[in-house]
Amino acid sequence: MAGSTRPGRLGIGVIGAGKVGAVLGAALRGVGHAVVGVSAVSEDSKERAENLLPGVPILQIPEVVERAELVLLAVPDDALPDLVEGLAAAGVWQPGQLVVHTSGRFGTGVLAPARAKGAIPLAIHPAMTFTGMSLDLARLTDCSFGVTAEATVLPIAQALVVEMGGEPVVIAEQDRTLYHAALAHASNHLVTIAAQSAQLLAEAGVEQPDRVLSALMRASLENALASGESALTGPVARGDAGTVRSHHEALLRREVDSGSTDIRLAYEELARATAQRALERGMLKEAQATEILDILAQSNPEEKQ
Structure with missing residues (x-):
């Protein structure tokens, strides 16, 4: 294993x-660790490695x-178990080696084959979307990382996060999937909602839907994060059934013309959830x-109560 010449610095393989x-x-690398090698297969990943990790050799995984x-394992969730097992079968893992994966879905259990060879498993997942560019x-800074590790090595995982400017949030092994579902629901579905809303605005003749949505969505998100569900506004929260009815009927009529159901179904399910949560509170x-x-x-759309 190759390392950095600075005390406390590690030789990192990506x-x-x-x-x-x-x-x-x-x-x-920016805080002094030495990146000793990176694996990259596609042209995009090779270009990304050259831009963000200049001078680091592009090598085969073993x-x-x-x-x-x-070893920083930053591969798709579904590829992670087979990769870890395959490297164990090939006898590549080394005693005392830190093995860190970035999957939100998995804890350290997925690294059991590496642990069996003497490696030290850590799970560090950044709760952020990435562009793959230097602006990331x-x-x-201030990004939360879901961290999972055995108690004896948890400080190592936390220290790595702090070094990168992030905030470590400890997630129990059995809670990783629920943790990841929460993040996917908040991030991925927000993109879907924005895209659906922009589509409706475009169909209504708005030339720049993103400009119309920008201030509204930013304010709604900031208010929700600051004040929770007490920040909820709109026709469902007000009990304005007439407005909800008009929205629903418009979406049903649009569906007849377009043949597309996804926006109406999403509106219905989220409005139901909003009404139920508003009632409970x-x-x-x-x-x-x-x-x-x-x-x-x-x-x-012709049905009336």
Whole structure:
């Protein structure tokens, strides 16, 4: 294993020069660790490695692992188990070697084959979306990382996160999937909602939907994060059944013309969830919530209560 000449610095090997791996490798390099090798297959990943990790040799995966004191596994979730098992079968993992993966879905259990060879498993997942460009490095500051590790080595995982400017948040092994579902729901589905809303605005003749949505969505997100569900506004929270009915009927009519159901279904499900949560928190009376839920259950724009 190759290391840095500075005390306390590690020789780091990056497996997967995707958007996450290249950025985290660059972040660790920026605080004095030596990146001793990176694996990259596609032309995009090779270019990313050259841009974010200039001078670092692009190597085959086994050679990266053999050179590294800390191996950073930044590969797709579904590829991680087979990769770890395959390297164990090939006898590549080394005793005392730190093995860190960036998957939100998995804890350290997925690294059991490496642990069996004497490696030290850590799970460090950044709760952020990545572009794979240098601007991501600044975004790591104050970014939360979901960290999972055995108690004896948890400080190592936490220290790595702090070095990159992030904030470590300890997640229990059995809670990793729920943790990741929460992040996917917040991030991925936000993109879907924005895209669906922009599509409706475009269909309504708005030339720059992003400009119309920008201030509204930013303010809504900031208010929700600062004040929770007490920041909720809009027709469902107000119990304005007439407005909900008009929205629903417009979406049903649009569906007949376009043949597309995804926006109407998403609106219905989120409005139902909003009404139910507002009812549970005393923001809506039961009669108001029932009326709204009944409207959302209608399948024909001509139906009336």
